[in-house]
Amino acid sequence: MTRAYDVVIAGGGAAGLFAAIFAGRRGRRVAVLDHAEKVGSKILISGGGRCNFTNLDTKPDRFLSQNPSFCISALKRYTQHDFIALVDRHGIQWHEKKLGQLFCDGSAKEIVAMLVAECGDAGVDIFTQCRVDKVSANEGGGYSVATSLGDFSAASFILATGGPSIPKMGATDFAFRLARQFGLNLVEPRPALVPFTFADRDLNKLRDLSGVPLEASVACNKGKFREALLITHRGLSGPSILQISSYWRDGQEVSIDLSPDRPLAEHLKGLKRTRPKAELRTILGEILARRFAERLFETDLIGPQPLTTRPMADMKDADLVAIAQALHAWRVTPNGTEGYRTAEVTLGGVDTAELSSKTMEAKKLPGFYVIGEAVDVTGWLGGYNFQWAWSSGHAAGMAA
Numbered sequence: 001m002t003r004a005y006d007v008v009i010a011g012g013g014a015a016g017l018f019a020a021i022f023a024g025r026r027g028r029r030v031a032v033l034d035h036a037e038k039v040g041s042k043i044l045i046s047g048g049g050r051c052n053f054t055n056l057d058t059k060p061d062r063f064l065s066q067n068p069s070f071c072i073s074a075l076k077r078y079t080q081h082d083f084i085a086l087v088d089r090h091g092i093q094w095h096e097k098k099l100g101q102l103f104c105d106g107s108a109k110e111i112v113a114m115l116v117a118e119c120g121d122a123g124v125d126i127f128t129q130c131r132v133d134k135v136s137a138n139e140g141g142g143y144s145v146a147t148s149l150g151d152f153s154a155a156s157f158i159l160a161t162g163g164p165s166i167p168k169m170g171a172t173d174f175a176f177r178l179a180r181q182f183g184l185n186l187v188e189p190r191p192a193l194v195p196f197t198f199a200d201r202d203l204n205k206l207r208d209l210s211g212v213p214l215e216a217s218v219a220c221n222k223g224k225f226r227e228a229l230l231i232t233h234r235g236l237s238g239p240s241i242l243q244i245s246s247y248w249r250d251g252q253e254v255s256i257d258l259s260p261d262r263p264l265a266e267h268l269k270g271l272k273r274t275r276p277k278a279e280l281r282t283i284l285g286e287i288l289a290r291r292f293a294e295r296l297f298e299t300d301l302i303g304p305q306p307l308t309t310r311p312m313a314d315m316k317d318a319d320l321v322a323i324a325q326a327l328h329a330w331r332v333t334p335n336g337t338e339g340y341r342t343a344e345v346t347l348g349g350v351d352t353a354e355l356s357s358k359t360m361e362a363k364k365l366p367g368f369y370v371i372g373e374a375v376d377v378t379g380w381l382g383g384y385n386f387q388w389a390w391s392s393g394h395a396a397g398m399a400a
C-alpha cells in the first residue's frame, strides 16, 4: 500500500518540522519521515540542552556559502523576530546569553514540544523510526519515497535530512547521496564548528594544559572572532576556534591574538616603569592564564626560543615589544580537525546555484526542495544555524 500525501518531508529535524508546519497550515496533507526514535534529536542536544534557537543579530554576513547572497530572501521572509514571536506564543521563557544568542531558560525539549504541537495543529503526520531508503521521480510528476515503513508518494518532496555531523545522533549523508542521484551539484561538504587537532610535536607543548581557557581573537582567511579559546588534550577548542574552523583550510596557519583588548607593548613598557622589580614571568602570568604563561618560559611556544625570566627593569624595550608582537600573533598550524564526530555542522552541501532562493525548489526538478543544513549555507556559532533551518523550512513550506 502506498500512502499518498501532497508533501513528503525526509527528516524531522529543525528544518523539516518547520517546513511541515507551514505546508500543513496551507491545507497541504503533509508527512514527515525520520529514522530516529524521536524527531528533533539535534535540537534536544543543542546549546548544552537549552537550545540556542536564534540570534538577535541574524543577518546574511553571518553565513558562509559559495553564494553569500542566497540566504537573504529566506532570512528576510522569516526572521529571528518571527521565531521569537512563535516561542513567546508558546510561553517558552528565554534569555540572551551573550552576543545576541537566545537560549531557553528551561530546556530544549520545549522547542521540540512546540514544533510537534504546531505540526499537530497543522494536521501533519509524523512517522518516526521510518528510514527513507530511496526516492524516485514519477513519470508525469511527483515523487515516490521508499522507506522502512513502506512506500509514500507526493506531488512535492522536501529533502531535510541535514548533514553528517555527529553520526551517533542519527546524522547521515543521505541528503548528499540523494542530491547526487538527482544530478544536483554539491559544494564539497566538510566538518565545521569543530575543534582543531595538533601534531604531536606541537601538542607536546600544550597537552598537559588541557582545560586552560584563554581570552583571544582568532583570525584565518576572512574570519576573525573575539571569543574564548580552550586548550584540549588534542589541540584547541572553545567558541573562537569553532568559529574560525569554518574559515580554515587544510595546512593553513591560524593567528591568535592573546591580548585582544589591550595593546601589549605599551602596557609592558608602562609596567617596566611602575613595577620594575616584578619578574616578566609574574607579569605575563597576570595577563594570560598563569599556567600558559609559564609554558612560554619552558618551550618555544610563541617564538624561536623560550622567554628568559628577568625583572622588568632589566628588560630592553625592544624585547618587550617583540614579546608583545608574538603574543598578539601566536601562529599555530593545526594538522586537522576532530571531524564529523564532534562537528556542530557541515559546511558545503547542495549547491545554491541549483535552488530557488525564494522557495528552495530545485530549478531543474519541479516539486523537489532542499532545506536546512543539507544546503550550502552554514551559519556562525550562536543560533544562526537554527535560524537558517527555520527560514529555509518556512520558504519551502510556503511553496511546496
Ligand SMILES: Cc1cc2nc3c(=O)[nH]c(=O)nc-3n(C[C@H](O)[C@H](O)[C@H](O)COP(=O)(O)OP(=O)(O)OC[C@H]3O[C@@H](n4cnc5c(N)ncnc54)[C@H](O)[C@@H]3O)c2cc1C
Binding pocket: 010, 011, 012, 013, 014, 015, 016, 033, 034, 035, 036, 039, 040, 041, 042, 043, 045, 046, 047, 048, 051, 052, 053, 054, 130, 131, 132, 133, 160, 161, 162, 163, 165, 166, 169, 170, 171, 172, 174, 343, 344, 345, 371, 372, 373, 374, 382, 383, 384, 385, 386, 387, 389
Ligand atoms: C551538538 C550540537 C549542538 C548544536 N547547537 C546548536 C545551537 O545551539 N544553535 C544552532 O543554531 N545550531 C546548533 N547546532 C546545529 C543545528 O543542530 C543544525 O544546524 C540543525 O539541526 C540543522 O537542521 P536540519 O533540520 O537541517 O538537520 P537535522 O536537525 O540534522 O535533522 C535531520 C533529520 O534527518 C534525519 N535523517 C537523516 N537521514 C535520514 C534518513 N535516511 N531517513 C529518515 N530520516 C533521516 C535525522 O534523524 C534528523 O532528525 C548544533 C549541532 C550540534 C551537533
